[in-house]
Amino acid sequence: SSRASAVLSALEIPTTPIELPGVYDGEWKGSGEVFQSVCPATGEVLANVNSASPAELHGALERTREAYVYFRSIPAPKRGEIIRQIREALAAKRDDLGALVSLEMGKIRTEGIGEVQEFVDICDYAVGLSRMMNGRVVNSERPGHTILEGKSRVPPTMPHRSHQSPTICPVPNPLGVLGVLSAFNFPVAVYGWNLAISMAAGNATIWKPSPSTPLCSIAVTKIVSGVLEKNGVPGAVAGLVTGGKDVGEAVVQSQEVDMVSFTGSEKVGRIVGKNVQSRFGKVLLELGGNNAAIIMPDADLSLAVPAVFFGSVGTAGQRCTSTRRLYLHRAIAPEFLARLQTLYTSPALQPGDPLDARTLLGPLHSRAALDIFDDAIAELKGAGAQIVSAGDGSGRYEDLTPPLDRGNFVRPSIALIPKQLKSKAKFNSKAKSESESESVSDAGAGALWATERFVPVLCVAEFDELEEAIAWNNAVPQGLSSSLWTRDLRHVGKWIGPAGSDAGIVNVNVGTSGAEIGAAFGGNKSTGWGRESGGDAWKQYVRWSACTINFSDEAPLAQGVNFTP
Ligand code: UN1
Numbered sequence: 001s002s003r004a005s006a007v008l009s010a011l012e013i014p015t016t017p018i019e020l021p022g023v024y025d026g027e028w029k030g031s032g033e034v035f036q037s038v039c040p041a042t043g044e045v046l047a048n049v050n051s052a053s054p055a056e057l058h059g060a061l062e063r064t065r066e067a068y069v070y071f072r073s074i075p076a077p078k079r080g081e082i083i084r085q086i087r088e089a090l091a092a093k094r095d096d097l098g099a100l101v102s103l104e105m106g107k108i109r110t111e112g113i114g115e116v117q118e119f120v121d122i123c124d125y126a127v128g129l130s131r132m133m134n135g136r137v138v139n140s141e142r143p144g145h146t147i148l149e150g151k152s153r154v155p156p157t158m159p160h161r162s163h164q165s166p167t168i169c170p171v172p173n174p175l176g177v178l179g180v181l182s183a184f185n186f187p188v189a190v191y192g193w194n195l196a197i198s199m200a201a202g203n204a205t206i207w208k209p210s211p212s213t214p215l216c217s218i219a220v221t222k223i224v225s226g227v228l229e230k231n232g233v234p235g236a237v238a239g240l241v242t243g244g245k246d247v248g249e250a251v252v253q254s255q256e257v258d259m260v261s262f263t264g265s266e267k268v269g270r271i272v273g274k275n276v277q278s279r280f281g282k283v284l285l286e287l288g289g290n291n292a293a294i295i296m297p298d299a300d301l302s303l304a305v306p307a308v309f310f311g312s313v314g315t316a317g318q319r320c321t322s323t324r325r326l327y328l329h330r331a332i333a334p335e336f337l338a339r340l341q342t343l344y345t346s347p348a349l350q351p352g353d354p355l356d357a358r359t360l361l362g363p364l365h366s367r368a369a370l371d372i373f374d375d376a377i378a379e380l381k382g383a384g385a386q387i388v389s390a391g392d393g394s395g396r397y398e399d400l401t402p403p404l405d406r407g408n409f410v411r412p413s414i415a416l417i418p419k420q421l422k423s424k425a426k427f428n429s430k431a432k433s434e435s436e437s438e439s440v441s442d443a444g445a446g447a448l449w450a451t452e453r454f455v456p457v458l459c460v461a462e463f464d465e466l467e468e469a470i471a472w473n474n475a476v477p478q479g480l481s482s483s484l485w486t487r488d489l490r491h492v493g494k495w496i497g498p499a500g501s502d503a504g505i506v507n508v509n510v511g512t513s514g515a516e517i518g519a520a521f522g523g524n525k526s527t528g529w530g531r532e533s534g535g536d537a538w539k540q541y542v543r544w545s546a547c548t549i550n551f552s553d554e555a556p557l558a559q560g561v562n563f564t565p
Pocket of ligand 1: 514
């Protein structure tokens, strides 16, 4: 359609022929299985992408290793300068690339652009980092000795890792090759977090994107590789291998890949984690989120209601950080719900073309997600929950005008779960043993609450005491994001303290989703404990060593050990 070709041609992606190479390792290629890119709002086929054949994947992994050997000896601030140029190239295409995210993933215009902005922001961060990834000098207990933490010795048994640094450098060294396996819901930003930090660290990165968002990965790789080539850097510093499960598994199992950064389901993450660990590789997992917002009676509802609305309906509920559980204090529950329902039923929430700047509600990304949505509603109703959003409760829209009638639209839904609903789940949370409250197992840890469903369904329950709500917050397997709304400092203290939220993101008067890049992003428990983006996340992308140097003419043993015959 002209709608699609306008978006694609702005990014110099040819629309005829509709078949595109989906592998880049310095050159574009692709002769493996063909993957279709489908617009989730209209059902239109946007392109067929030729993924990596096993031989192409093998070659790409080799090129990536070679690119690493080249790139690791470029001084970090010089690498930072290349990241700065990538930042500029992305910023120049921000709106065009954002439009492609909307077209292919289905998120609305402002969120598509915001996602590219997130890549731009992390580049800024990584440019700074390229001058700040310092090691430490540690005091030795032995005279004439000093300990440099960061300096790494290279195992001589690995030929491709045999390059020795000529000088003592008390800084962390590059790690090697990073494999990034990203998800459909953030087809640009999550790769950006990994690539920018990985490049600053001196690694080469190979990207296996979601099979259903190949165009986003091709467009990003074109922009990045253009900058690399201009700087005479091997393109495989930022390689791309599109494909399905086979390609992902091969990246996970390859000894050439020193670290795997995986974003996706807990189910697949469990397999990825085990496989990478079994070959002693490093792994960074960003798995399920099942994020709760807790509203205290003293909360400013004029801020809390829109934040919960954005958290639960934004991106049609398809962020890892989407608000999936809402715990309302009994005193404000009726008013809060009434105000939230008003937003859910607002005419502005009509399904629309994500490319249209007025649209607030885009489609689900895949046809399969429609079944997940239907099953979720059926399961909740079956368990006695009351669906209080608009419509007949079926969650589907009738009478959408073509071509949107072929889109994967569902009605964002609120499910009220009675507190007395007995749980059928056997889930045993740590919080439970600590908790004074019997009801944790009812409203907190039931099967209804314990699963991440990647659709816009918000489960709601009422509570009486903050402790009870915190126990519910913690009583699910996942631990990504959480949000407390209050003006009372004492509540804040509890929430962020040792008996507070056990999630990786613990917000106060800020919703569960939409984190900035400055803080480390990631979650605890079954979310996988990984941290990406800001904070100390970079420390995972380098090779740490402690290096004790003896500057003296004696060679004393530590701990005063005497081994003189
Ligand atoms: C994701 O959903 O995988 O905090 C990432 C947020 C975004 C990133 C979400 N900055 O919602």
